Amino acid sequence: MTNTTSQTPYKTRYEKLIAEAQSSEMILNMGPQHPSTHGVLRLELITDGEIVKEVIPHVGYLHRCFEKHAENLTYQQTIPFADRMDYLASMNNSHAWVMGVERMLGIDKEIPKRIEYIRVLVCELNRIGSHLIALGTYGIDIGAFTPFLWCFRDREHIMNMLEWASGSRMLYNYIWVGGLFFDLPVGFEERCKEFIDYFRPKMTELNELLTENQIFISRTANVGILPLDVAISYGCSGPMLRASGLKWDLRRVDEYSAYPELEFDIPVGSGKMGTTGDCWDRFKVRVDEIEQSVLMIEQCLERLMKDLKRTPDFDPRAKLPKKIIPKEQDFYLRAESPRGELGYYFITDGKSEIPKRVKARAPSFNNLHVISEISRGILIADLIAIIGSIDIVLGELDR
């Protein structure tokens, strides 16, 4: 399909696909208001009966000019915009943004340990919340209603805790350049421990109800198989890439923040129910990642309650720079968000508080791209299973 432009009268591959559709084929629009597209995503399908011949994604319905905004605001003012990119994992977004700015300023080594641990704690809580949505909505996509309610019930506890710490429910603006908005409220660690004790058995229940459910396995195993070489070539990252069997987690590769001091495994897909890289593997990797996040939270809590205990004179804003003017350079920072490699590319001029150029590399953007490759010749119902297993957040995809 490469180099079609030079030989045919069509300017783009898209034009060619639409123009050369057979009379027996139907062009079908799925979305932008389709419930299982997880937001405003439009997929144009060329179908032959129930068989999908080609999938053409159309994105951009939720474009909010993040990069343009970032070029007109100071670094601290952009944090709320970064929060709104992936609205299910705001903490992870702002953590990556803040780390990038701190490294450019050269203050990343001076951040107190307690602050780093609180950052990792809230990020992992947020990761669990984000994965719970992925799991719950995936269940509902393919017909299991109860797990959705269970996941939202458990996620609500996380939302309440993070609201207690930051003041807002979903979009926190909690992690700041050089520190935090506030210290954790008194009693947060204890409540977090209670939540972990409550949450562990709930995951076992969810696994019994959904992960090992025979109907669920029949719908997801051997569906939407993503081979590893395709995943790498398309730039897939996060659970998508790991489900295809590669141990690649930026928390381990780049060793940022407090992660080098924490013990955790990197779950990978093994093809237990079908083939490595199928929808079930992607689901299972997220389930396993929740368990690893729980382990990390426990380690963070232990340190936060012992040697990094809260002291009356501890000020999380003590290291906040008065003016953020990084010296002239360009810098790309990547971090592991629940969906994969989240990257920010900064170009600064060394004179102003406003970056010259910012580019956000959204994991969902690359993860969705692969859909047209793995969805040729499948049934329409399986396409729903594949979209859900990619776990896209359109806010981040369109930025």
Added chain:
Amino acid sequence: MGFEDIKQLLTDKFGQEVVLGEEISGLQPALLIQPDRIAEVCLELRDNEKTFFDFLSCISGVDYGIGENMFGVVYHLSSIPYKTQLTLKVKKYYDRAQEGLPSFPSVYSVWRTAEWHEREAYDLVGINFENHPDLRRILLPDDWEGYPLRKDYKAQEYYHGIKVD
């Protein structure tokens, strides 16, 4: 393989006229490549056993400012087996008054990731990619006027009768 080794490797393979220089002042050093040869350089970096940059993290189109009339593309490469990263840059003089867009070769044939990233650079910065199979706007509507991330961008006043604010 360190940055200097990679530079040496590319200079040996392609010669001085392809590896134009380096930027080593910041935290991440970058190689400046001759724009017309970028796809070959990328293919070499991907396939050479010593570098093996099999993962393309990001492509960013950049407008370097109104006065400079310089457009560029920045490639962030990552190697999974070696756990290394590399930044490549291409730059071209482009007068804003002239017809057409600044044009660079597409690296779509090296990494599929490039397809959507290049569409995005075309959409927002207005950079043409030669031999791209499907160069359309991606985030903005097809009939949008102008390229919003250019430094001289002015939004159109009305879009289908709706005031643009």
